[in-house]
């Protein structure tokens with residue numbers, strides 16, 4: 001059976017003030033039914049943009065190539081009406097910043113029920129009942145009253161949970177959670193993660209979990225994708241990624257040396273910053289910051305190539321490292 | 326940005342019912358606005374009083390007609406009333422006292438009290454202003470929203486140029502052009518005035534002919550009065566719309582790039598629903614706040630437009646008084662207009678507080 | 688059921704802070720700044736029109752075929768080869784009068800705007816810099832002026848001082864300085880918010896030098912944009928005052944009073960249509976230019992937001 005979501009060679013170019021800006025290059029990944037997959041990378045590497053592409057919400061003038069198949073349907077060629085069927089009911093999204101993503105002048109209940117009624121065909125009563133259930137499910141106290149509240153009356157953690165409830169309302173098959181825990185403190189983060197995992201286990205919900213913090217992925221996701229400058233630079237089972245990173249960038253993110261012999265936790269900041277869109281050097285985009293760079297890194301961006309069981313790495317020096325390990 | 330009310334209280338949802346404080350906050354907000362308005366109005370009287378006193382030369386000669394000047398009794402009464410031999414602050418208090426009694430002085434032109442004149446002319450202007458405001462808000466919102474959702478495309482460009490054109494057109498000139506085309510060339514509209522000569526004004530109730538005629542069941546009069554409304558309302562509406570469109574457009578653009586609009590699309594809602602429920606609701610809040618400004622531009626417009634359409638309203642009264650240097654009248658008009666404008670702004674502020682739940686409930 | 692506990696505490700302030708910063712960054716990189724003025728066709732057209740009017744104002748006696756004040760028995764002649772824009776009720780050549788009108792409207796608008804900018808700008812600087820009571824008092828004063836529709840206050844002022852060119856200019860300065868005061872004040876306040884001034888103070892840089900070094904240069908952009916837009920407004924208001932007979936006295940060739948003259952007889956449309964078009968083109972050009980400048984200087988207003 002093919003995976004629920006299959007993204008293949010996705011490339012996105014946005015219009016910029018001085019010309020087109022290539023943002024995503026050759027991005028491929030899959031999310032299986034009932035699977036939780038992690039997507040990690042520094043700020044600005046294109047994680048949110050990937051999510052927006054999968055919902056057809058790119059800004060006007062964006063150019064997209066490649067393919068993204070969801071449950072057998074090619075998303076990238078959908079018309080507006082079909083997109084509306086997929087959004088919310090097929091793929092739902094939890095936005096990065098819950099405060100900004102909730103309408104300040106509509107009650108939480110209204111924001112929970114409006115798409116439920118469109119997608120599930122529920123009448124008002126049934127939708128209201130389900131709204132209360134959902135808020136209860138995400139552990140918002142006194143859900144009967146919470147449905148009538150406006151977002152500004154919630155605390156940050158509650159807003160985030162309300163946003164998750166809204167995303168789940170129309171029973172999507174895939175949830176894209178864009179850094180749903182960034183604004184929250186550690187205990188709340190853990191709760192949200194547990195909630196997502198439970199939903200996955202109970203309802204078969206597939207989750208693409210976006211984060212800039214590799215550590216968050218550890219317990220819950222089966223596989224992880226590491227993004228850098230609009231490319232996937234490493235992928236593999238989460239455990240292996242975290243304990244034995246092969247790409248120098250993944251390793252640097254973890255504060256460890258490649259091949260993961262050193263303890264995670266000696267976090268050192270990576271010198272420099274990721275290149276701005278369109279400013280990447282000709283070869284490997286990580287080259288200016290990479291401690292393992294060789295002359296051969298500077299010609300073409302290394303493609304993602306298999307490296308061991310279920311793993312792939314986009315680094316030309318990787319074979320040497322493996323030998324070293 | 327919004328404030329989080331209950332971060333200190335774990336897990337509690339604050340709604341109005343659960344907490345009495347928000348009501349009080351709203352009351353404080355109201356009280357503050359009312360106090361500011363009262364202060365502003367007092368300031369306005371100082372400005373108008375200042376204008377009376379800065380008049381070069383003898384205020385008696387400036388304020389009284391030649392005829393009145395020849396009558397020593399009138400001159401003495403004038404000096405007495407304005408307390409012209411008293412120190413300035415006494416004069417001001419006296420002026421203020423007169424205002425509170427509704428005494429704005431005597432117009433030299435009409436020889437009647439300015440208050441009486443206002444009672445006669447204001448309804449005529451209201452008959453223009455009310456339909457203009459309603460039309461302008463509807464049309465301005467619609468066109469502004471259209472421009473915003475078509476941002477950068479040809480429709481938007483055309484609307485933007487059109488709005489700029491409207492803002493750049495002298496209202497008095499536009500009135501003439503419209504009159505020339507629709508009355509002189511096409512004969513589709515009456516040349517001006519409130520009523521054709523075949524009709525006499527309906528019995529006064531509101532002072533607005535269309536309403537009064539309808540109330541009296543004189544449908545032919547109401548129809549005739551409505552026809553006379555068309556051209557001036559057309560001119561005033563297009564000017565007000567031009568001003569509103571630019572504002573609505575930028576307000577809606579601001580909203581369109583908010584995450585919650587993208588979130589609404591991401592839920593699979595039809596575009597129509599996103600526009601009507603999510604965009605309009607948020608985009609209109611700031612629009613409400615400029616409707617006061619639109620009203621001011623409308624009032625300014627009436628001064629120039631009424632003059633051309635021979636519309637016996639506040640604008641024409643102001644114009645006549647200004648050209649005749651009829652100071653009590655022109656100051657009376659200024660005071661009245663400032664009063665109305667300030668009250669409109671107060672209403673707008675209060676409305677804003679009521680509409681936005683972030684203010685209403687926090 | 689799920690096993691999620693209610694929020695024990697508020698969101699981590701550091702995390703929220705970081706998020707806010709990222710949101711701001713996102714906004715900054717998400718926006719497209721306006722194109723340069725010379726790459727916007729409509730702004731270029733505005734510049735050309737304004738340049739044309741300036742040349743006409745400079746060389747009016749050369750360009751205009753007739754003396755703008757010379758009366759002739761040939762009254763109310765429609766536009767023709769001899770009188771391109773026709774003649775008015777006194778037989779004066781409308782074309783020559785429109786050309787000469789630019790010598791009144793444009794310099795007077797410049798005078799109004801520079802005076803208002805000078806007065807309002809100074810008061811705004813003081814209000815923003817001194818703050819406290821002075822700021823409060825000045826801002827209430829601006830509120831007061833804003834409480835009147837501009838044209839009505841201007842009418843009252845000219846009526847009080849007597850109608851003349853000088854008093855019309857004075858009246859328009861009185862009604863328009865508060866806008867500048869507000870804009871300059873908020874430019875100063877932004878800077879104070881950014882700790883420029885206190886840092887300057889720490890470095891031992893006196894207030895006057897701080898103003899010259901940081902505050903003034905940073906207020907120039909907003910002031911230029913505002914002044915350009917207000918030039919259009921000044922032309923419009925001035926023509927309105929003189930249309931009402933409260934501006935330059937007859938027989939001066941002023942556009943507003945020329946329109947007024949034509950309004951007496953609709954059949955002689957050319958008497959008012961051409962001066963009105965002159966007002967329209969000048970005001971429109973200033974507005975277009977002001978908009979384009981604003982998109983350039985204050986990218987918050989850029990078209991592609």
Ligand SMILES: Nc1ncnc2c1ncn2[C@@H]1O[C@H](COP(=O)(O)OP(=O)(O)OP(=O)(O)O)[C@@H](O)[C@H]1O
Pocket residue numbers: 014015016021023041042043044045046047048049050059096212276277709716717
């Ligand atoms: N509307 C836009 N126009 C031009 N460039 C954009 C736009 N939106 C995003 N970008 C650029 O695309 C790149 C990827 O942005 P994206 O929001 O996907 O990053 P991200 O990985 O989600 O980062 P973060 O962790 O900060 O959320 C960034 O470099 C950004 O500058």
Ligand code: SF4
Pocket residue numbers: 247248249284285286287288290291292293294297302314315316317318
């Ligand atoms: S390809 Fe070269 S520069 Fe890029 S990550 Fe590998 S070693 Fe570093």
Ligand SMILES: [Mg+2]
Pocket residue numbers: 047048049096178
């Ligand atoms: Mg992101």
